[in-house]
Amino acid sequence: MWKPLLLLLSVSTLPLIEGAVLCYFESWAVYRIGDGKVEISELEPALCTHYIYAFAGINADFTIRVLDPWADLCDGGGKCGYDKFTAMKNTDPSLLTLLAVGGWNDGSVLYSKMAETAETRAVFIKSAIQLLKLHNFDGLDFCWTYPTQNGGAPEDRVNYVHLLRELKEALEAEGMVLTISVSPSKSIINEAYDVPAIAQHVDLVSVTTYDLHGPWDHYTHHHSGLYAFSEDTGDNLFLNVDAVISYWVAEGMPANKLVMGVPMFGRCWTLDSVDTHGYYAPASLPGEAGPWTSTKGFMAYAEICMKQAKEGWTVAVEEGCNEPYTYHLSSNKIWCSYENHDSVIIKAQYAADHGLGGVMVWSVNDDDAHGVCGGRKYDLTFTLADTFNKASN
Template sequence: MTWVSLTEGVVMCYYESWAVYRPSYGRVTVSDLDPDLCTHYVYAYAGLDTNFRIKTLDPWGDLCEGGGLCGYDKFTGMKAHNPNLTTLLSVGGWNEGSATYSQMAASSANRAVFIYTALDLLHRHNFDGLDLAWAYPTQNGGAWEDKENLVILLKEMREALNPDGMVLTLSMPPNEAIVNQGYDIPGIVEHVDFVSVTTYNYHGSWDHYTHHHAGLYAFAEDTGDNLNLNVDASVTHLLEKSGMPPAQLVMGVATYGRCWTLNSADEQHGYYAPAFLPGDAGPWTGEKGFMAYAEICKKQQDEMWTVAVEFGCNEPFTYHMPSNRIWCSYDDQKSVAIKAQYAAEKGLAGVMVWSINDDDAHGVCHDRKFDLTWTMAETFNAATNN
């Protein structure tokens, strides 16, 4: 396979380290990853301890000590195959909360502890940089001062990483209100290489009706807040109102679906169908209201699932009737290509994949492994070269 050149576009792939514990085809180890596919591989996640030091969240999976799985070293070891690859360690994530990060960023002494320990961990395991996934400044236990303190933190992190030529990236949400409250975009972009925006999870089983969780554009029947719960609305806000340079923005694409249980098998099957319960957990990921793309496409192979696209939309949804009334919105090969084309037309730096392990990692449904991610990479680079 041909390596995707960084000069052509960023393909930033997050790897969920806990995928190593999933059963059957859901189990994806570092050894299953393709070093030639992504320009940036991001290992999720590290965390913070109460003394503001970076910490491994899964010592058995991340480290080699005591016969562990050596996740960090195997991950950065992919560079032996592809020396052009950039490997990043992501710190944060939703489960970490925001309070400890808020306290860390509020004090120069606390920031120094975090930065020193982070740099040490990166060096010991040969990472090329750090991805900050604080979820989210001013939210989730944070403080109003977080918006200003985040910029200070990034400035100091950049100064610490610069001598070794390390990369610094930031992951941020797509929600306009959260962005306005917690992110000083002009200040942030002075200090980071790229910002990846998580343009998915706009809808889910927390809504009592079906909808696409990662629609590129608004649906014709959307009203009110739902008019802004789509990729284009988020990207447009960042570029036109928040001061985000397109060349630093990496647009997220999800390789998983959000699922509901329809209230009735006899009612409508499109968007806004009544659905008060999440869909059954996927057999490999084990989370209600969620299925990896690999789980969805395997079920479509093995069972009678209907696939449809709402009028005026690009992304598919699928449902299994009437036995269990499961309904899932997701992206397929065609819709991820459209999104990659969109990112290229907007002049964005590239695409981000969450997560590489939820793609068809073992080639269960396609002739090649990681088909969605390959499709995005190929489409984006072809579009930027035209």
């Protein structure tokens, strides 16, 4: 279904990208400062098969909503985000550009009400397609990730399938694709998703296999570990990528429709003591905010690798695990779990070995977009895509 992207030559030779590599772009990255700021013009069109612009939302009348008109549109001297994003296809015509609708901050209340009836669903679908066509998008990435949750209703489980079926039919008639983003939580999967029914009405299903741990735990752990850690017990035995992917397949999602999420960011803690700094180290507070993302408990990969180079952070991998963590004890006692060049190779190989439909990054702008750390721009995403494509062929 997805054509191999062309080999493009720029300052450096880009790898041949084949298969489904979905890359989310956070539209608000244009507001960041310094090397954290990423403009659409700085993206590499050949890096991904699907670029996804996050986010649009929904209005009270159930029509699609442009969340940041100044950044997204050209009106009134705006930054023309939508049009610049889809114009990447002028460089690589085989690229697909999608608009993501939803996200955690949008909640479920309006989506739940919109999905209740065929009439309200039709209002949303018509307005969404009009917006997609106006700005030359190739489809919709539907990110109502938590039906029945976050302000939703029990009926969402059934209505969500009705909505996806009608969306898929309408988009397909326009030659467009439908992808969705779904939760890694077993309890949410059980409550919110009729998995076999969903599988019939979507092209690809991105599983957000990250944020499985974080500062809310008050102890350190990797937020996107591929396998369980030897000391995991109880619910933590499920909080790893392999367990999540295996559960989605067991519930009825074809592996070749599943897209495995790989984070381009780390989850960070402040250690309670400098004496304990492995997994399950006590950490009551989130880590300090990064200089560009400005969010406690979170750092983009670019922020982490920059700080490692400048401040001499320690890098370690727990025995039996694949993903790194890094810490700095002398001043702020920060501890971050994240991905690096080696770990994304292992994850890409896992996705290929298990016959998955693709890999996904959240978000491409959190990668080393300017080559601050290793010299190659977007090294993690390029490495993930290249490894997955070679291992899948």
